[in-house]
Every structure is written in C-alpha cells, then in structure tokens.
Amino acid sequence: MYLLDANDPFPTFPDPQYAASPEGIVAIGGDLGVARLLQAYRQGIFPWYNEYEPILWWSPDPRLVLYPEWLHVGRSLRKSMRRSPLTLTFDQDFAGVLQGCAEPRGTTPETAGTWLSPEMIAAYERLYAHGLAHSTEAWDPEGRLVGGLYGVALGRAFFGESMFTRVSDASKVAFVHTIRALGEAGYRLIDCQVYSDHLAQFGAREVARSRFLAELDRALAGPEPAGPWPEPRRKAPISSARP
Structure with a gap:
C-alpha cells in the first residue's frame, strides 16, 4: 500500500488506475492540507476514513x-x-x-x-x-x-x-x-x-x-465557470495553505 508522508511539501499520489485494493484505496496517511486535497481531487481521489484511523484515500471502480x-x-x-x-x-x-x-x-x-x-x-x-x-x-x-x-x-x-x-x-x-x-x-x-x-x-x-x-x-x-455562488471568492495561494 502506498504510504504518504505528511511532511512532504510536494504532495503526490500514485495513478489511481492502479489502486492496490479492490475497494479502491489508493494510499494511506499524509495530511489534509489544501495542497494535498487539491491534488487528490484533480486525480479523482478523495479522503474517507473514521476518526482515530489513518487517512484513507479512495478512487473506487466503478464511480x-x-x-x-x-x-x-x-x-x-x-x-x-x-x-x-x-x-x-x-x-x-x-x-x-x-x-x-x-x-x-x-x-x-x-x-x-x-x-x-x-x-x-x-x-x-x-x-x-x-x-x-x-x-x-x-x-x-x-x-x-x-x-x-x-x-x-x-x-x-x-x-x-x-x-x-x-x-x-x-x-x-x-x-x-x-x-x-x-x-x-x-x-x-x-x-x-x-x-x-x-x-x-x-x-x-x-x-x-x-x-x-x-x-x-x-x-x-476547460475554463472554470463562475458558478452559481454569490460572488467569486479570491483564491489564496495554495502553497501557503498547509494546516
């Protein structure tokens, strides 16, 4: 199983196409900083785990x-x-x-x-x-x-x-x-x-x-739509957004 380092300033994930578990678990550990979460979602991966357990990152098949x-x-x-x-x-x-x-x-x-x-x-x-x-x-x-x-x-x-x-x-x-x-x-x-x-x-x-x-x-x-949100909010630099 792929283990993530919470101290890694450049969060990366393995290709979810090769998830090691049949349930779709891609990796374990890491952190929930903005940079890591953003990278996860861009790769079709999301966190889902119980409190007091290691962070589990998922990309199920089918979706x-x-x-x-x-x-x-x-x-x-x-x-x-x-x-x-x-x-x-x-x-x-x-x-x-x-x-x-x-x-x-x-x-x-x-x-x-x-x-x-x-x-x-x-x-x-x-x-x-x-x-x-x-x-x-x-x-x-x-x-x-x-x-x-x-x-x-x-x-x-x-x-x-x-x-x-x-x-x-x-x-x-x-x-x-x-x-x-x-x-x-x-x-x-x-x-x-x-x-x-x-x-x-x-x-x-x-x-x-x-x-x-x-x-x-x-x-x-593609270009990002303005969305139905009340007003576009300025996005802060992701690199400074660790917990």
Missing part, C-alpha cells in the same frame, strides 16, 4: 457520476418542490452545513457515528476559505437551517461530499436546486463517489473508473 442533463426528478418530488416553503441559498452558512452533515443519522451503532471528524471539518473549512468548496443551504420560513449539501468545485467538475436534512425532502430539494444551477453555470460532471439508491433515483449512474478519470481530465482542462 458514481451524475451529468446535469441526466437529472431525474420524480413526480412526487416535483409536487413537493412546487409547494415547498423552503428558501435555497449558496455559500451562506458553510460551517452550518458541515455541522449538519456531521450529525449522527440514527441511534444504532452503525448510524450513530460520523465520518466527518473535527479534522475533516477543519480541512473543508480551509477549502471553503480558499474558494474551492461550496455549500447549498435550505432554510425554513423561520430562518432555520433545515438541510443542505457541500462539495468541491474544480474546473467544470463538482465533487459532491455530503448532504443532510432535518425536515422532509430538504436535502432532496437542495440537491435538485444545486444540480440545476451547476448545469446552467456550465459544469459538466458531478462526482457522487460511490453507489447509493438515494442518488441513483436522481439519475446518477456508475461508470468505469477509467471513463471517469478521462472525463475528469476534460472537465479540468
């Missing part, structure tokens, strides 16, 4: 992706969206969305934990500060944050990371709103990482890792 033109919204959700009292915003409460995504999803041992450790939360907050991560928020009529999602935007690709909901359909409404806005802005590839029935219902499909990486290269080569 779940959603192209904006594939978006499917079922009849019941369309009806719910027409009647929804929710207000949708972008980048208005990134920290709140992270905290929502970190909340336990249930009371059983399998659902009571979260992969969003304080270390991971701090890492994505740094990406947000550098204009690389973004959030969508769903607010109820009383102004309470009741759902949302966040991810990383590079080139014409958006890497979805996590979503949460506190009221019925809030995360679904936020997801549809985000995909539509990304498509209108010129984003061509939405990375959904690994298969789930929840995302498949919106039109996400599994593709071979080789196809995903080739399409990611094309998405990164």
